Each structure stands twice: as C-alpha cells, then as structure tokens.
Amino acid sequence: MDLAIIPSAQVDATVLRASLDGIISIDAHGRILEFNPAAERMFGYVRDDVIGAEMAELIIPEASREAHRRGLRRLLDGGAPRILDQRVELDAQRADGTVFAIEIAITRMSGSTATYTGFIRDITDHKLVEQERAERIARQALVVALGQSALAGLDPTDLCATGLATLVEGLAVQRGSAVSVALDGGLRRESAIGLGPLAGHGEPAGEAQSRLLRRTIAAGGSLLMTGREVAAAAGDGLLLLDDMGCVLTVALRGDRGAIVGMLAVADDDPHALAPGDEGFAQAIANVVGTAIARWRADAETTRLGLQDPLTGLANRPLFENRLQQALDRARREQGDAAVLFVDIDGFGKLNDGFGCRTGDEVLVGVGARLAGVLPA
Structure with missing residues (x-):
C-alpha cells in the first residue's frame, strides 16, 4: 500500500x-x-x-x-x-x-x-499561585511571631500596638488604628499607624469607634468596606475620614467571645484589601484578643489576691508589703512612718440590727471614703 x-x-x-x-x-x-x-x-x-x-x-x-x-x-x-x-x-x-x-x-x-x-x-497563573503561597507563608510567620510576643506577657497597650503593626505589615496597607474595650465598657485608643481611620480623641471619635465596633460585630466579627461603602460609612459618622479607598475592621474577642477591642486598617487604594485578607486579620485578632483576655484575667487574679473582694482595700499581705515599704523608706530618709487605725463605732449593733447586707454596704462606703483621701 x-x-x-x-x-x-x-x-x-x-x-x-x-x-x-x-x-x-x-x-x-x-x-x-x-x-x-x-x-x-x-x-x-x-x-x-x-x-x-x-x-x-x-x-x-x-x-x-x-x-x-x-x-x-x-x-x-x-x-x-x-x-x-x-x-x-x-x-x-x-x-x-x-x-x-x-x-x-x-x-x-x-x-x-x-x-x-x-x-x-x-506563566502568569503559575506565578500568581507562587506569590499567594509565599504570601501565605509570610503571614503565617507573622502570626507565629505575634503569638510569641503575646506569650512574653505584653500588656494590652503594647500588644495592641504590636498586633496592629503586624496587621499593617502583612496586608501592606498605609494606615491603621487599634482600640481596646476598657473595664468600664468604654473604648480607649491604644495605637495608630499613619493617619488612622479612627483618628481623633474623645467625642465624636469615641462614639464613632463604638458604632463601628457594633457594626463589625453584627457582620460576624470582621467588616470590609470599599468605595461607596467607605463613603457611606463616613457619611453616617462611623468613620472620621472619607478619603480612604478601603477599610477593614476586625473585633478582638477574649474568653467566651467577650469583645475586648478592635483593630482597623485602611488604604487609599480601593483594591488594596480583598475578602481573602479577612482570614489573616482574624488570625491576628484571635492572638491579640486571647492574650488581652488572659492578661486581664491574670491581673484580676493578682488583684483579688491582694485586695479585699468586698471593699477593694488592701488585704493583709498587701498591707504588710506596703508597711514594709514605708518602714524601709523611713529608714533610708531617716524619717518616720505612721499607721492609722480606724474603728467604726456601733458597727456590730448595725450589723445585728439591719443584717449583713447593710453592714457590707457600710463597709464599702467607708472603704471608698478612705481610698479617696488616703494614698493607695
């Protein structure tokens, strides 16, 4: 053929x-x-x-x-x-x-x-996969380093600042701010990088931060806004600046989901942040939030070990420590030290006649007055 x-x-x-x-x-x-x-x-x-x-x-x-x-x-x-x-x-x-x-x-x-x-x-797609992998590894390293800093026992202020700096570095954005929830429920500004998206002090900054935190919580713990969403948030008073292209906020949660603060980052470029960045932000927030909650729990344990749980006044171990400090200072300065004994007249009859709850209220009131006029 x-x-x-x-x-x-x-x-x-x-x-x-x-x-x-x-x-x-x-x-x-x-x-x-x-x-x-x-x-x-x-x-x-x-x-x-x-x-x-x-x-x-x-x-x-x-x-x-x-x-x-x-x-x-x-x-x-x-x-x-x-x-x-x-x-x-x-x-x-x-x-x-x-x-x-x-x-x-x-x-x-x-x-x-x-x-x-x-x-x-x-090989554009191949390079993109390589870039994403390298970025993921770099971000994981940042989270690990932050965790090590948290284990070192940083206080909330330093930890918020470190967490914010880590978030700004990992996301390569221009601005950032961190706030923490104070024990009285208010928000306190802990750190800022660049011109923070929550710039300002007091009102209306505090109210703006509180409202933005509430909206972040309602969104599931993280909130990404771009373009018109940023402009709308600024118009509603949530943001004090309206020249940002994008904003990402993430709530800091402690034990049992209790809110202990918020991190926020922003950039002029509306494309600088993407939904995929929320996972990294949440990882940073988890480290910071957990560490702050643990720090506060440790501080509370220490406080309870040194203060009377009812009045908040020093208990015997703290009293003896302060007394020794006063005696040492008097010895160094060749001065004197004094101890004031206070007795509440008729307290036993009041306690017997009106009950322990009333007696406790009197002790709390007396303790507050003493704390107000005498050094701790």
Whole structure:
C-alpha cells in the first residue's frame, strides 16, 4: 500500500497552528519571521502586522530591550550562548503595554543563516499561585511571631500596638488604628499607624469607634468596606475620614467571645484589601484578643489576691508589703512612718440590727471614703 507523503512545510504549518505554546522566529537582526496563532492570542498582535518588525520593540519590556540586543549581537559575533536550548523565565510585554511572566525556550534553527525560534508559555497563573503561597507563608510567620510576643506577657497597650503593626505589615496597607474595650465598657485608643481611620480623641471619635465596633460585630466579627461603602460609612459618622479607598475592621474577642477591642486598617487604594485578607486579620485578632483576655484575667487574679473582694482595700499581705515599704523608706530618709487605725463605732449593733447586707454596704462606703483621701 502506498503511503501519502505530506510535505514538511505543510507539517510545519500544522504544528504552528495547533501548538498551545506561542512560537516566534526571528532572524539575525531580530526581525520577526514567524508568529503563530498562540503567540497572537498571548501578545495581542496580528501575525501579518508584526512580520518583519523588530521583536524587541513589540514584546520585550523597554527596560530589557537593550540587553536583548546585546545578547543577539554577541551570538552573531561567535560569543557563548547564555539562554539557548534551556527554559528560562522572563518578563514579556503585550500589545496593550501590560508586562507578564513567560517561560521561554530558544533554539537556533539549522541552516546557513542565523534563525532563532522561541517556544513561549504564559506563566502568569503559575506565578500568581507562587506569590499567594509565599504570601501565605509570610503571614503565617507573622502570626507565629505575634503569638510569641503575646506569650512574653505584653500588656494590652503594647500588644495592641504590636498586633496592629503586624496587621499593617502583612496586608501592606498605609494606615491603621487599634482600640481596646476598657473595664468600664468604654473604648480607649491604644495605637495608630499613619493617619488612622479612627483618628481623633474623645467625642465624636469615641462614639464613632463604638458604632463601628457594633457594626463589625453584627457582620460576624470582621467588616470590609470599599468605595461607596467607605463613603457611606463616613457619611453616617462611623468613620472620621472619607478619603480612604478601603477599610477593614476586625473585633478582638477574649474568653467566651467577650469583645475586648478592635483593630482597623485602611488604604487609599480601593483594591488594596480583598475578602481573602479577612482570614489573616482574624488570625491576628484571635492572638491579640486571647492574650488581652488572659492578661486581664491574670491581673484580676493578682488583684483579688491582694485586695479585699468586698471593699477593694488592701488585704493583709498587701498591707504588710506596703508597711514594709514605708518602714524601709523611713529608714533610708531617716524619717518616720505612721499607721492609722480606724474603728467604726456601733458597727456590730448595725450589723445585728439591719443584717449583713447593710453592714457590707457600710463597709464599702467607708472603704471608698478612705481610698479617696488616703494614698493607695
């Protein structure tokens, strides 16, 4: 049986059309000889428009063009090839001017004249995956470092500042602020970076912070606002600045979900923050919130160990400690120390006649008056 013989030129044309890789051939002067359909799709040019044009002017970023021309001249002068017959990653440029990452293998075609063909793949998606992975690893390292700082026993002010700085660094944004919920329920500004999105002191700043925290809690613990949402929030008085492109707030939760504060970051660029950033912000908030709650619990335990739980006055261990301090100071300064004994006349009869609850109220009142006129 006779086999049909397909001309090699026809085979070459079929391969060029079917190849998923971009294929570009140039002559010794860098002029384009071939530009297959995949290259057309990749770079945004039509083949007939680029044949004969210098490749460097079309698909090589301006910053790299002269290096390309020097390399081509070196090859023609008999110099050693540096990137021939191996896959390398380079930047390329589309017709619309955008720069993107490619993987290219260049080979010299056989023949009497110097002809070079490049087989090109767009690796933008691959680079994006690599970038996201590197970013994820870097953020995990930041969370671990913050956790180590928390274990070192930082107080709420330092911890809020460290957590905020970590969040700003991890998200690469311009501004940030941190507030904590005081024991009396109010908000206290702990730290700010740049021009904080919750800038200002007192009212109306405190009210704005409280309302923004409530909205953040209602949104599930984190709230991302961009564009019109930022403008609307500023118009409602939630934000004191209306020139921000995006804002991300995250609530700090302690034991059993109790709110202990809030972190907020912002940037002028409305695209600087994305929904995926909320997970990192929440991880930072979890570390800071848990550590603040633990610090407060430890402080409360210490307080209860040194103060009378009813009146808040010093108990015997704290009294003896303060007495020793006073005696040591008097000895150093060659002065005197005094102890004041206070008795409540008729307290026993009052306690018996009106009950222990009334007696406790009297003790609390007397303790408050003593604390108001005597040093702690």
